[in-house]
Amino acid sequence: MPEPRSFGQQLRDYRHQRQLTQAALAEEVGCAVESIRKMEANRQRPSRSLAARLATILHLSSEQSQLFCAQARMVGTAEAKQTSTPSGLPLTASKLINRQSEVATLHQYLNAEHIRMITLTGPGGVGKTRLALQIAQQSPKYFPDGVYFVDLAQATSVADLGLALSQALNLPSSKYSWQRQMQLHFQHARILLILDNLEQLLSATAVLRWLLDHTTGLKLLLTSRALLHCAGEYALPLAPLRLPTTSATLSELKTNPAVQLFVQRAQTLNPQFSLTSANAEAIKHICWQVDGLPLALELAAARTRLLTPEALLAYLQPPLALLTTNDPTAPARHQSMHNAIKWGYQQISPQQQQLLRQLAIFQAGCTLDAIQAIVPNQSQLELLDQLARLIDHSLLTMQAEPEQPQRFRMLSLIQEFAAQQLHDHGELNTLAQRHLEYYVMYCESLSEQVLEQRQALLAERENIRAAINWAISTQNWSAASACIVPLAEFWYRYGASEELQTWLDWLSAQQLTPTMHARCSEMQGYIAAFLQSQYRAGQAWYQQALAQRQALQQPAAIAENMAKLGEITMEQGYYAQALEHYRNACNLYEQLGDQEAVFAMHDCQAMVLVRQGQLKLAQQLLQQSLAYWQQQHILPSLAFSLNYLGMIALYQTNFTEAQAAHEQALAIWRSLDDQRGIASALNALTPVLVQQEQLSAALAAIKASLQIRWNLHDYDGLAWNLERFAELLSRQGQAELAIQAWSKAQQLRAELAVPLFEAEQQRLQPTIANCKQQLGSAQWQQIWFDSQSLGLANLIETLLAQV
Known part of the structure; x- marks a missing residue:
């Protein structure tokens, strides 16, 4: 029995019956001669519409036409399997990592009848092309008429787009009739057309829309750094790979996508390369340094042929210059991260380029207010429009968090590129000065309760640090001091204490105003006494500041320094001196008519009286203050008075009253997110709960207080925690651990x-x-003596592990 004829044989036989050459048939059908040759050789299948047109031109009967078209689209034949393979796909050198969510979304979009155009967006090097290739490999079963991948990196016009599509789809190579040819051949075909690197062809939007309007089964998957803003466009922004957290363990790093890609790429060059406990920290920082961008990770990993991760990290400071490759097969824009970013930079207007350069002056992002203050000569609407264009081109992102102003930021690699452009255009000095002036104004506008605004300050920390460094480099002493001194406690807690000390020492040596010198002395004293628990050093600084303020005849500042000296001498056990300082400060505040400060001094005197055992007098002062704080709704002071009233109730063995007072204080401090206050209330509450046999609650309270104070390096507070913890442990029958805690507390108190x-x-x-x-x-x-050599960190770890 003769074998059935293939589609190619049928086409050739029917053509011969019509006495047509391949060229003549191609001309009548309106396709390329090469397409006819490939179809007859069973190396290409026609679309449904093209098969139907062939049947009409070949004068086939109704029955012949039906069989012919069925054979043309037959699934399972060797030629069908061959031609169903996506066309034009470049090779993929790496496994797709951590894009499961995006792949699922794309499949959902591609299977939705109403979605015809999908645009993958994101910055250069984020992996848009790689994801599109993955989709191309998975999609043929959904697009029986073909999946075509078209690289448009070299196309610069609509005519170039037509030529590229004509070649990919084997259409006649005409720059001017390709739209009509596509309509003719693919009007009812189910095909997926993947257009890669469309960002420089945004002018082709109307043409692409026309194609969709004149076909029924065509779908477009576009990769572009910029959105087309075309009707019916569905955007899928592609973000860099998830970065490891600062506390990520080795096992967590092994499953982190950014780390996985770096290790995978390194292993292609060196099979012996692996993630180990020795290099884990360096690899984690490399991932941070390159923003988790896949291209940057691959370029960095390629350097592991020569450099260890530790050495590579040192060279990535800054990273842009090192992120290059010598691979001749890589597209020019992917041979370095600089080229990848430059490619996107060249696609935007000169005005947008200038704005991007200007935004590079900001570190870790900025608010719209900051941009408006620093970027000159733009109306608000113009600025908003230009910012939107930069976001559209994946060069800028906008982030919004609850109760915080929205922020605009760049990836650090884009910021490095833009900053170099800013320098090369000679715009750096002017912008840096404007940046400094804005952040001086910003710091001066903050209230004295700086830590209550820490979220905003944390967001602006790098900008303020950059402003300080610029002020120092230009010897602008007043501007530097305006950004350092009012924020000293913030810098100590959330910056680097060594850096702050360097700044303050530097300021103290400059020709500042007498008032600013006094302010520097006060900040030095505050850091020493209240942040480092070095009361003697703090006392010396405050005595110097007091003399400076007295010479300047500034009574409010004199009173404030007296109050600080009162607290310092009280903590050292010099209660008579402390009372004298507080009373002198109180008298000055009364002369100044500062009623709030007067009641604050009453609270401070009460602290001393409690330590002297004069509980009733202390209670009277606190109750007077309490009424004032309640009336004025001054919550921090209200919590302070309540907490000390609770302490007095404890010494009077009125535990129910003590618990109520401490819990009220705790609730207020929690509402203010005052960590020191929270720790103080929890510490004071612990013995009250112990006395009432509420041991589980007492354990939770003291552990929470201990953790906060350990995080804050509050060693004075830690001594209190250890004593209260020991009291609880003793009640629980853990005598040995209780002795260790008491012993370490006494040692701390002696040192401080x-x-x-x-x-x-x-x-x-x-x-x-x-x-x-x-x-x-x-x-x-023996236990007491041995505990003196026990490490404080080890003891605290043991205590926090108690259950």
Whole structure:
């Protein structure tokens, strides 16, 4: 029995019956001669519409036409399998990593009848082409008439687009009739057309829309750094790979997509390369340094042939110059990250290029207010429009968080490129000065409660740091001091304490105004006494500041320094001196008519009186202050008074009243997110709960307080925590661990010169005596002595692990 004829044989036989050459048939059908040759050789299948047109021109009967068209589209034949392979796909050198969500979304879009145009957007090197290739490889079963991949990197006009499509689809190579040819051949065909690198052909939007309007089964998957803003366009922004967290463990790093891609690429060059505990930290920082961009990760990984990850990280400071390749097969725009970013930069207007350069002056993003203050000669509407264009071109992003102003930011590699352009265009000095002036104004506008605005300050930290460094480099002492001194506590907690100390030492040596010198002394004293618990050093700085303010005859500042000296001397156990300082400060505030400060000094005197055991007098002062704070709704001071009233109630063994006061104070401090206040209330609440046998609640409270103070490096507070923890442990029958905590607390107090006051010693005495009796004097002394050499961090880790 003869074998059935293939589609190619049928086409050739029918053509011969009509006495047509391949060229004549191609001319009548309106396709390329090469297409006829490939179809007759079973190397290409026609679309449904083209098969139907062939049947008409070949004068086939109705039955012949039906069989002919069915054979043309037959699934399962060798030629069908061959021609169903996507056309024009370049090779992929790496496995697609962590794009499952995007792949699923694209398949959902491609399977939706109403979605015809999808645009993959994102910055250069983010992996748009690689994702499109993955989709192309997975899509033939959904597009029986073909999946075609067209690289448009070299196309610069609509005519070039037509030529590229004509070649990919085997249409006649005419620049001017390709739209009509596509309509003719693919009007009812189900094909997926992947157009790669469309960002320089945004003018082709109307043509693409025309194609969709004049076909029924065509779908477009576009890759572009910019949106087309075309009716019916569905955008899928592609973000860099997820970066590892700062605390990521080795096992977590092994599953992180950015790390996986770096290691995978390194292993293609060196099969022995692996992620280890020795190089994990360096690889993590490399991923951060290159923003998690796949191209940048691959270019960085290629350097591991020569450099270890640790050495590579050192060279990536800054990274742009090192992120290159010598691969001759790579597109020019992908042979370096500089080229990849430059490609996108060249696609925007000169005005947008200038704005991008100007935005490079900002570090870690900025607000719209900051842009409007620094970028000159643009109306608000013009500026908004230009920002929108930069976002459209994937050169800028906008981020919005609850209760915070929206921020605009660039990837760090784009920022490095733009900053170099800013320098090369001679615009740096002017912009840096405007940047400094804005952030001086910003810092001066902050209220004294700086830490209450820490979220905003954390967002602006790098900008303020850059402003300080520019002020130092230009010897602008007043501007530098305006950004450093009012924010000293913020810099200490959320910057780098060594950096702050360097700044303050530098400022102290400059020719500042007498008032600013006094302010620097106060900040030095505040850091030493209240952030580092170095009370003696802090006392010396505040005494110097007091003398400076007295020479300047500034009574409010004199009173403030007296109050600080009162607190410092109180912590060191010099209660008479502390009362004198507080009373002198109170008198000055009364003369100034500052009622709020007067009541604050009453609270401070009450602190000293509690330590002296004068509980009733302290209680009277606190209750007077409490009424004022409630009336004026001054929450931080209200919480302070409540917490000390709770402490007095504890010493009076009125535990129910003490618990209520501490819990009210805790609720207020939590509402203010005041971490020091929260830690203080939880610490004070612990013995109250212990006395009422609420041991689980006491454990939770003291652990939370201990964790906060450990994070804040509050060693004075830690001594209190250790003593309260020991009290709880003793009640739980853990005598040995309790002794360790008491011993370490005493050691801390000795080092800091902050003795435990008598009322608290008397309260703890029965508990300590009971614990000593349980173990015996000899064992007690041995544990106490051994605990002196125990590391504080180890002890705190043990305590925080208690359950």
